Amino acid sequence: MKLFKFCLILASAGTLAVAPGCKDFYNVNVNPLTPTAVDLNSLLPVAQVNMAEYLGDNIGGLSQYTMALMQQLYNTRNIGNFQQTGDAFSGEWAGLYRGVLINNERIITQGTTEQRWNYVGIAQLQKAYVFSQMVDVWGDIPYSEALKGEVNPAPRFDKDEDIYNGTTNIQGLFSLIDEGLANLAKPGSVPTKPTLSAVDLIYKGDLDKWARFGRTLKLKLYNQLRKTTAAATVQSQVGPLLSGALMEETGDFQLGYLNTANPDNRNPGYVTDYNANPENRIGRYFYEGMLTLNDPRKPYYFFNQLAAGTTTTNQDYISALDPSFVTVRPGTSSQYASVATTASVQTVQGLYPVGGRYDDGKGGKTGTTSGKAEAPQRLLTYYSRKYTEAELRLTVYNDVVAARTAFDAAVQASFNKVNAIATADGSPVIPAASITTYKTSALARFDNAPSAEDKLEVIMYEKYVASFGYGVDVYTDFRRTGHPTIRVSREAVSLSAPNSGLLVDDGATRANGPFPLRLYYPTNDLTLNPNSPRSQRDVTAPIFWDK
Structure with missing residues (x-):
């Protein structure tokens, strides 16, 4: 983790990470000022930090959007009531390509030339993981042509199913994982200074943990495809994995953080929510569901700014089950939904997701109270x-x-x-x-x-x-x-497919559309790239594994 400062310096210089204001993939590969040869010890930690950020639980990460879709969170960006625009996810799209995948590809290319197979194998597993996550939310995306060379303004959008399974001309994710595992097992990798253990922010150079992660990733992806494949075939795919060396309890695929603000190595989700105007509210049904089941994890998951036994007034939603719980419902028709109204009393994310406060029942304001901000960004x-x-x-x-x-x-x-x-x-x-x-x-x-x-x-x-x-x-x-099953507005239920797992909420909310089965592409990608789909897919069109 001491490498964070170095990573952030590189990022701020615009050398490896996403440039501020970058809004679309079309411009991602067009940067003649970017060096084509950087030491692998510099590339790896930058790619890992960016991977956790752009997939994670923070204002610039896909997890906050998807947690809002799943009614765990609600924020002012309206995704929780199913409103998307062509700019909604452009930062995450560009960040994953430019900040993660391009750096990752440089590790693969350069590491192959230098025969540093440990780096190559790690980068291949990270590449498979990130692309799988992108397919899962966007469907068809630039893949086989996306990372060929530093200048590729018009990559083809490959079909989601082809990215997973591969074709004659496309190496699928399962094949990529197998190649990564094979490279991890190669003997005689060229020694590096500093050693891999010093720059690998996830597993500290432990190749056995990387291999276990790779096999666990295969298990996850085969499970996601189970409805597209006969049961006997799925058993033949997952059987050897289930009886083999998979991820152990001490081998979570995650990125840790530190309680330092200069440079800022804190969990970025903490930075978003532990200020005078917290970004996220907590989903009503998520909180009350845990409360109803007497789930002892509740004080680790959520922090109530109001002390136990106290309450407030003039808020969109105050729980009758726990009056110290205050939130805003997605698409509410209430007059009490503004940031100014809720900021000082709303319940926020706690210790477990972002390193915030453990809720001891005493309350406290997020602008003045603090946590250590060290909770890891969990990925797998x-x-x-x-x-x-x-x-x-x-x-x-x-x-x-x-x-x-x-x-x-x-x-x-x-x-x-x-x-x-x-x-x-x-x-x-x-x-x-x-x-x-x-x-x-x-x-x-x-x-x-x-x-x-x-x-x-x-x-x-x-x-x-x-x-x-x-x-x-x-x-x-x-x-x-x-x-x-999750509860959403009556409108969303009526607009979505029957038997989709959606139940009607308390009736005081409205939706701006059906529950989306995919996310929007960045608009610039559709208009500037002649090989793009040229228009948004219908949000009710499922990803290929959704049968």
């Missing part, structure tokens, strides 16, 4: 791996007993992750007895669910809660499974 985790296994055992293997075992391990791992973050923060941990009580209740909900689909609802709800802080996968999971 051990608990997610176990929830994926539970889903596969239930839906592909039709093995309820094995699914229950994996679900049990997933819930336990979810709590362990909260306690690990609490321990690092110096906050109280969740007592073992409280974890056992909640887990027993979750397993009872699973056991009592009458059908496989009802059991899947229980699994996906717990995954939804555990994944708070990384919205991209929550959004993907919901679209492909219809679980867990």
